[in-house]
Ligand SMILES: NC(=O)C1=CN([C@@H]2O[C@H](COP(=O)(O)OP(=O)(O)OC[C@H]3O[C@@H](n4cnc5c(N)ncnc54)[C@H](O)[C@@H]3O)[C@@H](O)[C@H]2O)C=CC1
C-alpha cells in the first residue's frame with residue numbers, strides 16, 4: 167500500500183519558493199530512471215522545527231520572533247546550510263532554501279544533506295545586545311537538532327561571523343565542550359577558515375569564467391550588473407573587477423547606481439561601510455529607479471540578493487548573455503523558460519553559489535583535525551571543485567539537451583536518491 171497524501175503543512179499549490187522548488191523537481195523527474203520511485207523523498211522535508219524566540223528588549227519589554235530550522239534531506243550526511251535573519255522569512259522560504267542546500271551539497275559532492283534556518287526579524291531594528299540575545303535564544307531552541315555530526319549552520323542573509331561565534335558559544339555552553347564544528351563561517355580566531363568569507367563570491371567568479379569561456383565572452387572588459395552588494399555580490403564585484411570586468415550597475419536594498427565605464431568597487435565598498443547602502447554613492451554617473459535595473463544592458467548579470475527577482479516579466483526585458491545566480495532561488499521557472507528561449511545561459515544557484523558551502527566543508531574538516539590550511543591551498547581546492555562540478559553539469563546538459571539547472575538537478579538528485587536507496591528504509 168502506498169500513500170502520497172501530503173502532510174498538512176505541505177501545500178502542493180505553494181506559490182512561494184517551496185512551490186518553485188517543487189516545479190524544479192518535476193522537471194528533473196523524467197531524467198531519474200528507476201530512482202524516480204524515490205522522488206517523493208525530495209518533496210517532503212525530513213524535519214521541520216518552528217520555534218518561538220522571545221527576547222528582552224533594551225527598554226524592558228519582551229518581544230517574540232518566529233524562527234525555523236528545516237532539515238530537508240540527510241541521506242548523504244549531516245544537515246548543512248545557513249541561517250537567515252530577515253523580516254520576510256517564511257516557512258515556505260526556509261523549506262525551499264533547505265532543499266536547495268540538499269541539491270547544492272550533492273552537486274559539488276560534499277558529504278552533507280541539506281538544511282536551513284531563519285528568524286522573521288529585521289535585525290537593523292535591534293541593538294547589538296538584542297541581536298546577541300536573539301541569536302543565543304534561537305540557538306538554544308534549535309539545539310536538539312544541531313551538532314557537529316547532525317546539522318551545521320552557517321551565515322546567510324544578515325548573519326555573519328559574529329552571529330556564528332555567538333551560536334557556537336551558546337551551543338558550547340549547553341554541551342559543555344568547545345564544539346567548534348557546530349557552525350561554519352566563524353571568525354578565524356575561533357576555528358574559522360581562511361577564505362570562507364570570500365568563498366561564495368569566489369565560486370561565482372570561477373563558474374563565471376567557465377560559462378564565459380563557453381559563450382565566447384571575455385571577462386576583461388565584460389559589462390557586469392549585480393543585484394546585492396553583501397557577502398556574495400560585494401565580493402564577486404571585487405573579484406570580477408580585479409579581473410578587468412566593468413561593474414556597470416549595482417543595486418541593493420537602498421537603491422541602484424550606474425556607471426557606464428565601470429564603478430570603482432573599492433570606493434563603493436568604503437562608501438557602503440559608512441552609509442549602509444549604495445544609495446547616494448558619489449562615484450556613480452546616475453541612479454536608477456528600482457525596476458529600471460533590469461533594463462541595464464550587460465554581458466553578465468549576477469542576482470545576489472533574494473529569491474524570485476527574475477520573474478517572467480523581467481526575463482522578457484533582460485538584455486544579457488549570462489546569468490550567474492549568486493542568490494538562492496532568484497529565477498522563477500517561467501522566467502527560466504523565457505531565458506532558455508532567448509539563449510541566455512543561466513548558471514543556477516545550486517551550482518554557482520556552492521563555493522560558500524564548499525569552504526564551509528573545508529572549515530569543518532580543519533576543525534575536526536585541528537590542522538589549518540593556507541589560503542592558497544583553500545582557494546586551489548575550491549577552484550578545482552567548482553570547475554569539476556561545472557564541467558560535469560555542462561556535459562550532462564549537452565547530452566540530455568536540458569538547461570544547466572535541470573542538469574545540476576540530474577547530477578545531484580541522482581546522488582541523493584542513490585544514497586537513499588542503498589541505505590534502505592527498514593529498521
Ligand atoms: N553568504 C553565503 O555564503 C551565501 C549566500 N547565498 C545567497 O546569496 C544571497 C545573498 O546573501 P549574502 O550576500 O550572504 O547576504 P548579505 O546580507 O551579506 O547581503 C544581502 C544583499 O542583498 C541586498 N538586498 C536585500 N534586499 C534587497 C532587495 N529587495 N533588492 C536589492 N537588493 C537587496 C542587501 O542590501 C545586501 O547588499 C542570498 O540569496 C543567500 O541565500 C548563497 C550561498 C552562500
Ligand SMILES: O=C(O)CCC(=O)C(=O)O
Pocket residue numbers: 246247248249270318319320321322350351494519520522523524526
Ligand atoms: O556555508 C554553508 O554551510 C551554507 C551556506 C548557505 O546557506 C548557502 O549555500 O545557501
